[in-house]
Amino acid sequence: MTAIQLEHLFFGYRKDEFILNDVNLTVPKGSIYGFLGANGAGKTTSLRLVLGLLKAQRGTIYVNGTDTKQAYPEQLRTIGSMIENASLYPHLSAKDNLRIWSKYFNISTQRIDEVLELVSLTEAKKKKTEAFSTGMKQRLGLAIALLHDPEILILDEPTNGLDPLGIIDLRNLLHRLRDEGKTILLSSHMLTEVEKLVTRIGILKDGKIVFEGSMNELQALKQQNLEILLRVDEQQKAFNLIDAKYQTQLEDRYIKLSVTHERELPVIVKKLVGEGIAVYEIIHQRSDLEKLFLSVNKEL
């Protein structure tokens, strides 16, 4: 079952100048989906389209299997969102801010206290939000998104402004929400954070999805673009022997090279050993998501 599905989505502010160009994306129910991309790639635009804040020129958006055009705006009841910065009224307290949205959703004041507790803002509930730190504002934005207990959460850069402890708290909260059966679609450029959170990932570049799959699939993709560090006894001689196509570089005591597939590595080592060079150490540089992300972006 899919919670959100984008099919052949096109969007641009001007005719024939598309910011999103045939975007296809599938967010399974109960998953935490990481939506990655550089600034200006079109992440926020895509999320706004799902929420009906923008209207797509072409393509279809399904939420829980129903075309949003047919179920707008009732379907929005199933979604809680925080797009970019939280929408807060600075002259009002945290509790009053939540009271506003509780009126729209016809929700009891008891739920306001629950969500304030959930985002650890109970102590600050009477404080005006103009005095809030960026992190507190983000947490209150999350509380607003959670207020009506939606099935799907759409969070745009939710870790913005959070300190390391806040990020850990958010991660734990999102895991807890996922365990409760909620689907979470979050965009981020803080890749190390997404890596620890998401079950599935989509990478957007220049308005196109360049990768979509599980974390394992992305790791497998990376196996085809390995970065290797070699430590040898005659560094300069080895450096000259290795073909330039491997983008060799000298880095301290190591020779750094890139191979397109791991089977090329024994060939290189055999050649060096054949020339009488002793190979002491071979390091596969562990690819964190940031490197994977960059490599996918670089490819296309």
Added chain:
Amino acid sequence: MFLIRSIQAELIKLKYLPILWLCATVVFAILLVVFTSHYIDVNSVATLGRSPWLKIKTASAAIFSVFMIIPFVVLFISAAVYIEHQAKGWKQQYTVSTSRAAVFFSKLLSLLLVILITLFILIIGLIACAYLLNFLLPELEFNYYKIPIFIFFKTLAHTFLATLGVIGIQYFLSLRFKGFLIPAGFGIVAFIIGIILGSVNNPLAVYYPYSYPIIAQDYGMFIRDKIGVVEYGWINNVEMYSILIFLVFILFACILETRKNVID
């Protein structure tokens, strides 16, 4: 039900000190002028055999309609809508599983409600002011005459109708421009032009909504016949134009609002 709940939500947003001060200032300024003028000039105000209530009604309505209502409406609507722009609240507002038109009208209705409440408080304040004057100056004889409450409401209802056109235009402008200064500045300049048109009895004032509250009722300040105000029973042409302008601008603003891309 949604309408009532969303109006409640809008009223929470209006717990904004400058807006509350604005409403209070308008009421207080009128009461102060009325009180002072009666207190100082008691001999000309106190007329034997004539209700002092009518005098206080005419004086307050003239001050309010000519000098206060338009700046009040302009500043109030600009500030109230600016709260939403400042909070970047539209993106959240338009994802509350109801139509944009419902959100648009609930916001408009809450603004109209606050304006009407301010008018109501003004009437209560005028009655209180009259009794205070009577306590200090019994020769004014307010307590000898019945309070013409219906006339008070009728007068302010006419002022309200004549202001609807300006309310429509200002609501439209405040939604279109994200800042406070442009709609407020436009409204104030338009108000000054409106006063000038009215004060020189220019017939163009009939087609200029920012003059309507000034000329819709006869305060003995302008030559309404020369301007071209025509009465049709309980309503006049200026009030009818005002309602029409309100409807046109509100409809136009609603269409734009429901179709716009929300990008901030």
